[in-house]
Amino acid sequence: MISTVILFPHSRMEPIHQRIIAINKEESERYVASEAERLRYWAKHPTFFACIKCMDGRVSIPLMTKTPIGIVKPFRAIGGKFDIWWPTFLGRISHWTDRAISQGSRTFVFVSYHYSASDIHLGCAGWKYDTKAARNHAEYLKKELEFVFGEEITAMTTGVETDHDLLTLHGPNGDLSGEMLIGKSDQDIQDMIARHFPMMSQEMIRDLVPFLRGNAERISELRKYPRKPEQLEHNERIIAIGQGFDWLVEENLALIINDADPNLAESIRVAGSLIEKNLRNAPAGDDATIFTNIQYRKSGMDKRQAIARARGLRLFAEKVLHDAYPELMRSGRCHSLSSIMWEPSKEIHIIT
Secondary structure, three states, X not given: OEEEOOOOXXXXXXXXXXXXXXXXXXXXXXXHHOHHHHHHHHHHOOOEEEEEEEOXXXXXXXXXXXXXXXXXXXXXXXXXXXXXXXXXXXXXXXXXXXXXXXXXXXXXXXXXXXEOOOOHHHOOHHHOOOHHHHHHHHHHHHHHHHHHHHHHEEEEEEEEEOOOOEEEEEEOOEEEEHHHHOOOOXXXXXXXXXXXXXXXXXXXXXXXXHHHHHHHHHHHHHHHOOOOHHHHOOOOOEEEEEOOOOOOOOXXXXXXXEOOOOOXXXXXXXXXXXXXXXXXXXXXXXXXXXXXXXXXXXXXXXXXXXXXXXXXHHHHHHHHHHHHOHHHHHOXXXXXXXXXXXXXXXXXXXXX
């Protein structure tokens, strides 16, 4: 049975489920309403942007760059540990690149790794807090993307410091960070990008400016209103598995895992370890959920295929967590929810 988010009776859902659906309803309505704005944005900034990043709920590129939802295509896995040869990942990157080519555009990919400036153990659990190893992998993946796609992709190794939402682009002529651009004009930012990344086209440089300007503004905000120490740590309540989570941008709420990951069980186990830790001192009723979602559209995966995949992912995740964290699953504090999403409108349909 499928029910739309509007008709699904909230009384049958856990509070965390209600929160997911409330967020989706608000964000999907905003997404549809802002379609004209996005089209105008793309007309002005035609470069297609994507970001390869960790499942960590503290890594939110729209929040860190103050850019609209839906402008950056996200690819998430534990530690950002994608490999170019993964069939599903390669297929999705190819599809994204082909869309750009069909519109006469090129693709820019932030190949990111993340860390904490204040405490190494607030960094990336997927890399066992080894920032050097995480960056090395990002550098490797950048080279692989450029080898496979050539001039159609500009891949940029990008450090993400999660205490202050600081982005740092690593280039051939040194690093360029949002912090370096605080108070700079758009022309100043454009000139600095050109000096640091001489291989980049003028069009792409102009299209990168809003991201770096937004990051500078975000850093300034956090300097004025710093996060509390407890806000720097993991505090997620959702393990989101599948696709179509662009709208789920609330900071530190969800660990998001793309289903292109062939090491899916390991990603789910690591996410489970973080959820278990987050719930230890949480009050009764402050629970967590496994949330699977699959997109469907007119061409590609249809509704019935999406239903089967969403349900299958949920059952798979439940089994992995039952095996790895039986006490958590027996506690009744980790619920599960499956859905499919009509891609054009971002409207979710709950599967029961």
